Amino acid sequence: MSDDVLSVGTTGGGxxxxxxxxxxxxxxxxxxxxxxxxxxxxxxxxxxxEAARRAGVSSAAPYKHFKDRDEILRCVxxxxxxxxxxxxxxxxxxxxAGSHEAVAAIGQAYVDFAKAQPGVFRLVxxxxxxxxxxxxxxxxxxxxxxxxxxxxxxxxxxxxxDPDVLSYAYILWSFVHGHSFLAIDMKHHDVGTEIDDWAFxxxxxRAILAS
Amino acid sequence: MSDDVLSVGTTGGGxxxxxxxxxxxxxxxxxxxxxxxxxxxxxxxxxxxEAARRAGVSSAAPYKHFKDRDEILRCVxxxxxxxxxxxxxxxxxxxxAGSHEAVAAIGQAYVDFAKAQPGVFRLVxxxxxxxxxxxxxxxxxxxxxxxxxxxxxxxxxxxxxDPDVLSYAYILWSFVHGHSFLAIDMKHHDVGTEIDDWAFxxxxxRAILAS
DNA sequence: AACAGAAGTTAGCATCGCTCACATTGGTTT
DNA sequence: AAACCAATGTGAGCGATGCTAACTTCTGTT
Numbered sequence: 001m002s003d004d005v006l007s008v009g010t011t012g013g014g015x016x017x018x019x020x021x022x023x024x025x026x027x028x029x030x031x032x033x034x035x036x037x038x039x040x041x042x043x044x045x046x047x048x049x050e051a052a053r054r055a056g057v058s059s060a061a062p063y064k065h066f067k068d069r070d071e072i073l074r075c076v077x078x079x080x081x082x083x084x085x086x087x088x089x090x091x092x093x094x095x096x097a098g099s100h101e102a103v104a105a106i107g108q109a110y111v112d113f114a115k116a117q118p119g120v121f122r123l124v125x126x127x128x129x130x131x132x133x134x135x136x137x138x139x140x141x142x143x144x145x146x147x148x149x150x151x152x153x154x155x156x157x158x159x160x161x162d163p164d165v166l167s168y169a170y171i172l173w174s175f176v177h178g179h180s181f182l183a184i185d186m187k188h189h190d191v192g193t194e195i196d197d198w199a200f201x202x203x204x205x206r207a208i209l210a211s
Numbered sequence: 212m213s214d215d216v217l218s219v220g221t222t223g224g225g226x227x228x229x230x231x232x233x234x235x236x237x238x239x240x241x242x243x244x245x246x247x248x249x250x251x252x253x254x255x256x257x258x259x260x261e262a263a264r265r266a267g268v269s270s271a272a273p274y275k276h277f278k279d280r281d282e283i284l285r286c287v288x289x290x291x292x293x294x295x296x297x298x299x300x301x302x303x304x305x306x307x308a309g310s311h312e313a314v315a316a317i318g319q320a321y322v323d324f325a326k327a328q329p330g331v332f333r334l335v336x337x338x339x340x341x342x343x344x345x346x347x348x349x350x351x352x353x354x355x356x357x358x359x360x361x362x363x364x365x366x367x368x369x370x371x372x373d374p375d376v377l378s379y380a381y382i383l384w385s386f387v388h389g390h391s392f393l394a395i396d397m398k399h400h401d402v403g404t405e406i407d408d409w410a411f412x413x414x415x416x417r418a419i420l421a422s
Numbered sequence: 423a424a425c426a427g428a429a430g431t432t433a434g435c436a437t438c439g440c441t442c443a444c445a446t447t448g449g450t451t452t
Numbered sequence: 453a454a455a456c457c458a459a460t461g462t463g464a465g466c467g468a469t470g471c472t473a474a475c476t477t478c479t480g481t482t
Contacts, residue, residue: 178389
């Protein structure tokens, strides 16, 4: 269930290359290739040429589907954010709305995603001016934030646009976001023993929401 | 006082280019040029060639001082981390050791740094496997973390290597780190009004350290 | 004054991003 | 069914980049 962060699935059901030209799946195959490359070689160490090579196509072909190198990255980021949203929503599902467990579960899904795909995670949140120039990404990000907001609103018995609710949610998100980055940057770090994510998340959820 | 994050200073006192060859300042001038480029064009949109051009030397010259493109970036990151450390240490100075104000001030310095130089900030914490392959950066990062740890240790009357102290400090750092990234990624964001950093930091400091 | 090495230069290779002109294909129109 | 057209592929090619190699020039030591 939490593994489906990794499963991506083929475009929409076993679409197999039919002919050399027009194999119909290129766009999706390119995105998949780029996701792999970003994951293994880092967000910068990716090249359109290499992605094309992996898809078995000439180095000019990608530009029939994407305007830019950047547009490819934005698409990968968008697809990743969709998966992140799904993971967050699903994670909180089993727990009562507004419970500490629900909040912690959302955070756990976030951290898991970062740890499972650090390259893509960094891409999603590291795109220079990515969010400003890409309303789609901005919006998908907001949708993720909304998952947290909903639970906080329930807990505090207030509407989702209540300033208090938003600021509590933002604080929680800051923590999870920061912890995710720190976790993938400096794996074990100075905090002696390995960090127990769940315990951390519950602890923070309680400390913040009780304040 | 908080502006000195921006001042970088020349290498070590007005060293002026003396002749066309061997102008003696190249290494520092390159680092400065790269810092500028990273800041204006993002961490990826920087090229060694452009940096060389700005320093008025041939595109091969930089390789007499740096092995790699990556090594230049690491140097810029290292220099930036030194400035970050200085800013953090200085910021907490006016306040009593272990006070909420001291902790908040450290966080404020961190956030200010990120906002003032988002490009460099992203570089410092976005270097793919940068920390694993660069013990120097790892160590400089630890030194920054140490500033927080020291105050938490004082407040809790415990040694700096106490697991509790470390975990409190880590949680605080996660917040500040996450908030910094969010602040530079999505400038005003959904949280309606502009965020008051200081209030935010004090609030977190109190909520966490009281738990 | 001679020399060794540090620190520049030019030339050049492979790769990359991206564009252009052309080839192929599949679906739509008559 | 034939003709056409837009979508999607190919290959050649331009300019920029990262990095190396061989050469030159400057500087400090003996």
